[in-house]
């Protein structure tokens with residue numbers, strides 16, 4: 555009998571930014587200034603490294619086969635943040651057991667310095683073929699394939715939307731078709747939510763085009779972050795609805811107006827001619843107590 559495949563989905567870690575990261579001053583003569591005000595004034599009290607560490611310990615203790623990280627590892631796209639985020643990825647595991655993609659905070663400004671920082675995440679944000687950072691990438695593990703997309707783009711002040719763009723969308727079609735021919739369980743990962751209410755300033759700009767690809771090609775599971783809420787939607791696929799699941803931020807301490815930090819645990823099992831997907835949600839309850847398993851759901855791929 556083939557063993558079920560078990561993986562963790564985490565997102566929106568927002569690792570801490572420190573005052574020492576904030577140099578030179580000229581790096582803040584743009585929208586980063588307002589993002590820094592938000593981080594130091596409010597968000598640093600919401601996102602706590604202690605919560606992240608507690609949940610990561612719980613996740614690693616469960617020995618998942620793979621970990622998916624759907625973006626927003628950092629806050630302001632500063633050099634020191636990228637270096638710490640890379641070290642944090644290394645602490646999660648080796649690149650062959652991690653599939654990561656960027657979020658809007660990982661590319662707050664699309665500058666050469668930010669691209670250099672983002673490149674540090676390679677090979678955690680790279681596929682099986684090579685060590686370069688290209689999207690979409692494909693990581694195949696047993697009969698499961700992780701398809702990593704990037705929706706990270708620089709946006710105007712007050713916006714945090716994302717976009718795949720035509721080139722990624724076309725490649726995604728090919729990858730989905732080929733993976734289906736190979737009988738693989740196709741897990742599509744992107745930071746911005748591709749289903750549900752699409753906020754113009756904060757959503758996925760090419761949501762309709764993405765939905766059209768899924769309608770034609772299908773997928774077994776689509777996973778995202780960005781909203782800091784655990785959520786469940788679906789997109790129509792050629793053989794039935796495709797589950798679209800969002801995970802809450804990993805690092806939120808309770809009582810701050812957002813759901814407390816969560817990680818999602820998925821168990822994939824081939825049952826006859828489809829994949830049965832079991833979801834368990836693990837939520838932070840406090841520094842001295844284990845995370846609670848707050849929900850369980852079975853999602854069937856069509």
Ligand SMILES: [Fe+2]
Pocket residue numbers: 566568626657659780782
């Ligand atoms: Fe986020």
